[in-house]
Amino acid sequence: MTISKRIHKLFIVAAVLYLCGCSTIEKDREPNIILIFIDDMGWADLSSFGNTDAKTPNIDKLASEGISFGQFYVNSPICSPSRVAISTGTYPQRWNITSYLSHRADNAKRGMANWLDPAAPMLARSLQKAGYATGHFGKWHMGGQRDVDEAPEITEYGFDASLTNFEGMGAKLLPLTKDETGKVGQIWEKAEILGNPVTWMQRSEITTGFIDAAIQFMRNATKERKPFYVNIWPDDVHSPYWPPFEEYGLAKEAGKRGLYLAVLEAMDQQFGKLFDYIRSSDALRDNTLIVFCSDNGPELGAGRAGALKGYKTHLYEGGIRSSLIVWGPSFIDKKAKGTRNRESVFSAIDMAPSLLAFAGTKASQNSNIDGENVLKTILGESALSRTSPIFYSRPPDRKNYYGFENLPDLAVREGDWKLLCDYDGSRPELYNIVDDPSERHNLAETQSAQAKLMIQKVVSWYAYIEKEKHEISSHRDK
Template sequence: MKGMNLLKISVGFWLSLQCLPVTGQRNEADRNKSRPNVIIILTDDMGVGDVGAFGGTIMPTPNIDKLASSGLKLTHYYSGAPICSPSRASILTGMYPGKWNFVTYLDKKSHNKDAGQIDFLNPEAPSIARFFKNSGYATGHFGKWHMGGGRDVTDAPKFVQYGIDEHASTYESPEPDPLLTATNWIWSDKDSIKRWNRTAYFVDKTLDFMSRHKDQPCFVNLWPDEVHTPWVPEPENGEEALKPQSEAAFKRVLKEYDMQIGRLTDGLKERGLFDNTIIIFTSDNGALPRFGSRSGGFRGSKLSLYEGGIRMPFIVSWPGHIPAGKTDERSELHAMDLLPTLSKLSGITIPATYKADGVDRSTVLLGKSSLRKKEMFWEYGRNTIAYAYPKGKDKSPQLAVRSGEWKLLMNHDGSNAELYNIVKDPAEASNVASGESKKANELSTKLLAWWKSLPELGNQ
C-alpha cells in the first residue's frame, strides 16, 4: 500500500512538472516576440528627387510618402558607392567595399579584371544576414544581389554562405530564380514573372516568408531591380511598348513601384507585423538616365562621387520607437552604419573579432540628431578602362571624403582637388579648395592615406 501511494505521489509530481512552462523556452519565445523584424528595401538606381517626400515632382509617390510620414526621413544619408555592387557590399558587410575589392559593378571576368576588382564577394566577409541568423533570426533575400554570379562567373558562393535562409533572386546572383530567368540574361519577355511584375513578386515572397515565421523574428533584404533601366511597364489597352529609356516609361514604372511599397506595408499591417518591424527605405546609388529633378538638385548621377551619385533618399519606420513625421536635416548616415545600427536596435550580438567601418547610429534613428564623428570615404575609378562615365560636369574625381560640413574630391595622384562646404553648398557649385588650402590639405592627406590602405586586386 505504501508503495502504491509513493507511486501515485511520484506520478502526480511528474505530471505537475509537465504543466509548468519551461523557463528557457518561455524566455526565448518572449524574447522572439519582442525583437523587431527588419526589412531593408534597397531600391535600384533611385535618385533622391524621385520621391515626393523628398521634394520630387516627376511622379506622385503616395505610398512611399505615407511610409515617410510614419517614420523618420534623413537628408544626409550616403550610399557606399555610386554604383550597385560595391554599394550593396557596404550594406552587407558594414565595411568599405574597397576592403573586399569591390569598386564598380560586377560583370564577366574580363571586365572585373579591367576594373581592378574581384569576381564575387568573399564568403568569409562579414554579413549582416549571418549576424542576425546567428542571433536567432530567420533570414531572407528577395530581389537583386549583384555581388557575384551571372555571365561567366559560375563559381560564386551560394546564398547560404552569407547567412541567408531563403532567397529569390535575379540573373546577377549565384542562384537565379527560374521564374525570373527563362534565358541566360537579366530579363526576357519569356520570363514567367514579367518585368513589370517583379517587384510584386518580391513583395509576395517577403510577406509569405514573414507569415511563415511569425514566431521568429525576421531579417529581410527586399532589393527590387526597379527603378533600374530598362523601364518596361505593363502594356495598357493594346498600346505599343514604350521606349525603355523614356521618361514616359519611367513614370509608369515608378507608379507601379510605389503601389508595391503600399502593398508591402498593407500586407504587414494585415498580418499584425507592421508595428514591430523596422523598415528601411533607400537606394543603392543615384539616378541614371537623369532628367528633370531625379537628382534632387544635386550635381552628379549614378557613377559620380558628386552628391547626386551617393546622397540617397532614406526613410526608417518603426511605430512607437522611431518618431513619426520627422525630418533630420543634419545627421550624417552611411550605408555601412546600418549593420551596427540595426544590430543595436534588434539586440544582435556582433562577434568580438568583427572590425567595423560603420558606426552605431541607433540614437539618430530613434530621433536624437547628432553629427557623425568619423569621416566617410569613397572610391570610384581606378583607371580609364572601366570608368569612362559619366561624361561632362557630372564626371567626378576618383576619390571623395566627407568630414563634417566639408567634402573633398580628388584623384589618386592628388590632382584635381575640389573642396565644398556641403552644408552651405549642397549643389557643389563653388570649389573653395584654393581659399581653404589648410582644410583641403588636411582632408587630402586623410583621403590618400585611406585609399592607400585598401588592398590591390588579389591581395584581400
C-alpha cells in the same frame, strides 16, 4: 515569506500572464527588420522628396509615419559595391569590389573580384546566428552574374532562403517584356546557368513576385515564433524600363523619363501590398522596423537628384546621396514621427552595426567593421552624425561618364565639408556641402588649410585600403 509561498506566488503570476495572452513575452520578442534597397533611384524621385512629375503615395505614407533623412549616403555611386557596404558594414574596397560585377574578363580587366568573399562580416549571418530567420528577395549582384556561374549561393552569406534575378546564384525570377504591340521578349535569356528553379514573369510584376515570396517567408517565420530579417531589393527602376503593358505606349511617347516615371509609380503600387501586410497585424506593425533607401544615384535622363550635382557613377552628391526613410511605430521617438532630419550625416556602412544593436546583438569580435552605431539617430532619439569621415573611390571604369570628363578619383565627407581629388591629391575640389549642396563653389584655394587636411586624410585612407587589399590577396595566393 516562506519558500513554498514564494513558489506559489510565482505560479500565480505565470498563470495570469498566460491567461492575458502572454503579452509580456510577446513584447520582449526580438524585433523584425526589413531592408528595402531600390536600384538606381534618384535622391529626389519620391514625391515626399520633391518629385512633382510622379506620385509615390505608399512610400510617402511610410515617410509620414516614420523619419526621412536628407543627408544619408551610400558608400558607392554604383550597385555592386554599394550592396557590399550595406550588407557588411565595411568599405567595399576591402573586398576588391569597386564597380558593378560583370563577366569574368571584365572583372579581371578592372582588377576586381568575381564575387564577395563569403568570409565578409555579413549583417544577415550575425542575425541568423542570433536566432533570426533571414531571407533575401530581389537583386543580389554581389556574385553570380553573366558568365560567373561558380559563385557562392546567396544562402552561403547567412540567408535561410533567397529568390533573386539574373545577378545572383540560386532560385530566381527572370523578366519577360511586352511592348505596345503585344510582342513578348526575354531579358537575360541565358541566366538559367546561374541556378534553378527559374520562373519567368512580366518585368513590370516582378517586384510583386519578390514581395509575395517575402511575405510568405515572414508568415512562416512568425508561425515558428522567430524574428525575421528580410532584404527586398527590386531592380524596377534600373533600365531597361518596362512599365505595365497598358501604360507602355503612352509612357514611351514621353521618352526615357516617361518610362522611368511609369515604372516608379508601378513599383510604389506593388510595395503597397507589403506595407499593408505589415500594418494589418498588430504583432507585425508594433514589432517591425522598415529601412528604405536607394543603392546609388539615377541614370542620366531617367531619375533625378534635385539640385544635387551628378548622377550614378559620380562621387558628386547626386551619385552618392540617398533618400532614406525609417519606419517603425513602436520604435521611433514620437516627436520625430513624420519629420525630416536634415542635419545628421551617416552612411550605409553604419546600418549593419546600428541594426545589430537594434536587434540586441553585434558582429563577431574579429570583424573589421567600418560603420558606426547610429541607432539613436535612426530612431529619432538623437541628431548626432557619425564621428568618422566617409571615404570614397570612384568606379575604376568611370573616369569619364554621363558628359562629365576627367572625374575626380577620391572623395571624403567630414562635418560640413566635402573634398574631391585625384589619387595623388591633385585637382582638389572643396565644398561646404551644407551651404552648397549643388557643389558649385570650389573653396580649395580660399580654404587651403582645410583642403590640405582633407586631402591628406582621403589619400592616406586609399593607400591603406590598397595596401591591406594587396596583403590579403598575397596571403590567399600562398
